[in-house]
Amino acid sequence: MYFKILAFTLCAVSLVGCSEHDEEYYAGNLEAAQTKVKECEERTKQAFIEKDKDKLQSISEDKECIAADKIYRIHKSKLRKIEYEQQQERLKKEQEEKSKKFDAEYKKHITELETLSYTDFLVVQEQHCKRLTFEKVKPICKAFNELKPIKENEQINILKQKYKDKELEDYKDGVCKGLSFDKIQCSLSKQAVREQREEIKTYYLDNRDALKKDFNECSNRYSAFRKAGKHREATQSLKEYKCQMVGKAARELKVYSFKKPIS
Numbered sequence: 001m002y003f004k005i006l007a008f009t010l011c012a013v014s015l016v017g018c019s020e021h022d023e024e025y026y027a028g029n030l031e032a033a034q035t036k037v038k039e040c041e042e043r044t045k046q047a048f049i050e051k052d053k054d055k056l057q058s059i060s061e062d063k064e065c066i067a068a069d070k071i072y073r074i075h076k077s078k079l080r081k082i083e084y085e086q087q088q089e090r091l092k093k094e095q096e097e098k099s100k101k102f103d104a105e106y107k108k109h110i111t112e113l114e115t116l117s118y119t120d121f122l123v124v125q126e127q128h129c130k131r132l133t134f135e136k137v138k139p140i141c142k143a144f145n146e147l148k149p150i151k152e153n154e155q156i157n158i159l160k161q162k163y164k165d166k167e168l169e170d171y172k173d174g175v176c177k178g179l180s181f182d183k184i185q186c187s188l189s190k191q192a193v194r195e196q197r198e199e200i201k202t203y204y205l206d207n208r209d210a211l212k213k214d215f216n217e218c219s220n221r222y223s224a225f226r227k228a229g230k231h232r233e234a235t236q237s238l239k240e241y242k243c244q245m246v247g248k249a250a251r252e253l254k255v256y257s258f259k260k261p262i263s
Contacts (some may be wrong), residue, residue, distance in 0.1 A: 021064050026071040033075070036068035105139035113140075113147050118155050121147070122184065152188065159192040166241035168196055197245065204249035215250050216261040218243035223259070 026033035040059060047055040059065060113121060121144075129141035137145075163171045172189035175182045204211040218238065225234035237243065238258060247258065255262060 021067065023067045023071055026068050030072070030075055033068040033072045036064060037072045040065035040069065102139050106142050109140045109143035110147065113143055118151055119184065121151055152191070155188050156192045156195065159189055160196055163192075165196070165200075165245075168193055169241065197248070200245045201249045201252070204246055205252060211246060211249055211253075212262045214242055214246040215255070215258070218246060219258040219261040 021029075021032070021036070026036070040062065044056065044059050047059060113124065116124070124140065124144050125148075128138065129144055159168065159171070168189070172186070172193050174180050175189055176186040204214075218240070221237050222234050222243075225231070225237060238247070243258070250256075250262070
C-alpha cells in the first residue's frame with residue numbers, strides 16, 4: 001500500500017512518464033519534441049516493416065506523437081524563416097557592397113574617359129565593350145555609353161563650326177568614299193549634314209522673308225535660263241546648295257516648283 005501511494009505521489013509531482021505530454025510541454029522542451037518525433041518515426045518504420053496495421057493506426061493516433069510532431073514542425077518552420085531572413089540580409093549587404101564598388105569604378109572611368117580624344121575614346125569600345133555578354137554591364141562600359149552621345153555631339157558641332165553649308169557636304173563626300181574614306185569621320189559628318197540641313201530648313205520657316213528672297217533668286221535665275229533656251233544650265237542652277245535648301249523649306253509650305261516665284 002505504501003509503494004502505491006509513493007508512486008502516485010511521484011507521478012503527481014513530476015508529471016513525467018505518468019501522463020501524456022501535450023503541445024504546451026513540447027513547446028517548452030524542443031529537444032524532447034525532437035526526440036519524441038524520432039521515436040515515433042522509428043516506431044512507424046518498424047510497424048511498416050512488420051506490416052502491423054494496428055500498430056500503425058495506434059501510432060498515427062498517439063497524442064504525444066501528434067503534439068511533438070506539430071511543435072517540432074512549427075519550430076523548424078521558424079528556423080527556416082530566420083535562416084531565410086539572415087540569408088536575404090547577407091545578400092542585401094553583398095549587393096550594397098557591389099553597388100558601391102561599381103559606382104566608384106564608374107565615376108573613376110567617367111573622369112578618365114572625359115579627357116580622351118574622340119579617337120582614343122572609341123578605342124575603349126573596341127577593347128572593353130564591343131562583345132555581347134550576358135553579364136552585368138561593366139563600369140567602364142556604362143561610363144562609355146553615357147559619354148558617347150556627348151562626345152559625338154561635341155565632334156559634330158566642331159564639324160558644323162569648321163565647315164559651313166556646301167563645305168560640310170563636300171567634306172562628308174570626301175571622307176565617305178574613295179582613298180580618303182574614314183569610318184568615324186564619315187559617320188560624324190553624315191549626322192552633321194543632317195543637323196545642318198534641318199537647322200537651315202528651320203531658319204527659313206522661321207524667317208519667311210529670307211525664304212522668299214532666296215527662293216525667288218533661284219526661281220528667277222532658273223526662269224532666265226529656260227527663257228534663253230539653256231535648259232541644262234537651268235536644271236544645274238537648282239542643284240546649287242542654297243537653292244536645294246530653300247527648295248526643301250518651301251516644300252513644307254506646299255511650294256513644289258521654282259517655275260514661279262513666291263509672291
